[in-house]
Amino acid sequence: MAMQMYMVAFNGDFSQAASRAVQHHLRQCNGFTLMVMKTGIIAAFDDGMVPIVQSHPDVKLVGGVTLSPNGFAADRLQRIFAENLARQLEVKAAE
Amino acid sequence: MPNVGAELASVPFGKMIYDMASAIARSQVALDKASIQLVKVLANTTFDYVPDVVETLMPNPRQVKGSNGQPILNSNGDPIVVTGVLVQTDVGTSFPLTLLQAGVNPTFYAFTNSTIEVKMSISSTQESSNTFSAGVSVTASADFLFASGSVTSHVNFSAANKYSYSVTGSSSMSTTLAPVPPPKNMMPRFFLVNAMDPAKVTISQS
Numbered sequence: 001m002a003m004q005m006y007m008v009a010f011n012g013d014f015s016q017a018a019s020r021a022v023q024h025h026l027r028q029c030n031g032f033t034l035m036v037m038k039t040g041i042i043a044a045f046d047d048g049m050v051p052i053v054q055s056h057p058d059v060k061l062v063g064g065v066t067l068s069p070n071g072f073a074a075d076r077l078q079r080i081f082a083e084n085l086a087r088q089l090e091v092k093a094a095e
Numbered sequence: 096m097p098n099v100g101a102e103l104a105s106v107p108f109g110k111m112i113y114d115m116a117s118a119i120a121r122s123q124v125a126l127d128k129a130s131i132q133l134v135k136v137l138a139n140t141t142f143d144y145v146p147d148v149v150e151t152l153m154p155n156p157r158q159v160k161g162s163n164g165q166p167i168l169n170s171n172g173d174p175i176v177v178t179g180v181l182v183q184t185d186v187g188t189s190f191p192l193t194l195l196q197a198g199v200n201p202t203f204y205a206f207t208n209s210t211i212e213v214k215m216s217i218s219s220t221q222e223s224s225n226t227f228s229a230g231v232s233v234t235a236s237a238d239f240l241f242a243s244g245s246v247t248s249h250v251n252f253s254a255a256n257k258y259s260y261s262v263t264g265s266s267s268m269s270t271t272l273a274p275v276p277p278p279k280n281m282m283p284r285f286f287l288v289n290a291m292d293p294a295k296v297t298i299s300q301s
Contacts, residue, residue: 064202071198
């Protein structure tokens with residue numbers, strides 16, 4: 001199993017409650033939210049979790065995405081992803 | 096006797112290969128449809144992109160003041176001036192950018208390698224045993240006017256044959272799914288017209 005980047009598209013129109021519910025669901029699946037938009041969330045999670053994420057009632061589509069280095073704003077997106085990921089990582093003290 | 100060739104010939108390889116290829120084809124179509132749907136989502140997802148933020152540092156000299164608010168003077172009686180910095184920020188005009196333009200590409204998948212493995216074990220055992228026994232007994236008696244005799248014989252024969260034949264088989268199918276670059280025909284083309292210098296407009300495609 002490997003962590004991959006996915007676009008999780010919302011079902012229907014955007015709502016704050018639905019967005020939060022999907023983000024919470026992703027967290028329960030040991031996933032990380034990289035960027036939130038009105039149409040969906042770019043997230044990173046284990047590829048074995050795809051069916052579970054897909055099963056959420058507010059999720060319409062889950063599809064793998066990659067970041068093309070030739071994209072117009074790829075470097076900026078990469079920085080945004082890294083910053084959001086860093087906020088969610090829990091650093092445990094060494095024993 | 097077991098005929099290994101006949102047993103192997105009875106394995107429906109053709110049907111197995113067809114079923115597997117058919118399942119792969121159906122899966123491939125479903126995966127491609129999902130990826131194309133994702134292209135639409137990414138193409139319709141826009142965010143405001145700020146191309147640049149210019150920060151200009153300018154001098155901002157100011158006098159050092161004491162607790163009473165009055166300027167602090169040096170030994171010559173002149174006010175002490177420090178070089179301050181004024182940061183002027185100029186945020187460029189934002190414009191909508193789709194995730195596709197920004198560089199988020201959908202992942203396409205392709206089945207690269209498929210394997211069908213059939214294992215068959217044929218075992219056959221045969222045991223046969225025969226027993227044979229025979230005996231003859233002769234008795235005779237004679238008297239003055241009478242004599243008699245008898246001959247008896249017996250033959251015992253038994254035969255036992257045991258024959259067992261078993262065929263066990265198992266099959267496994269495996270396939271590898273690998274991400275591949277998006278097909279050119281499924282991705283929109285991006286043209287960049289650089290008109291920064293009206294005298295030298297360039298067009299590039301990515």
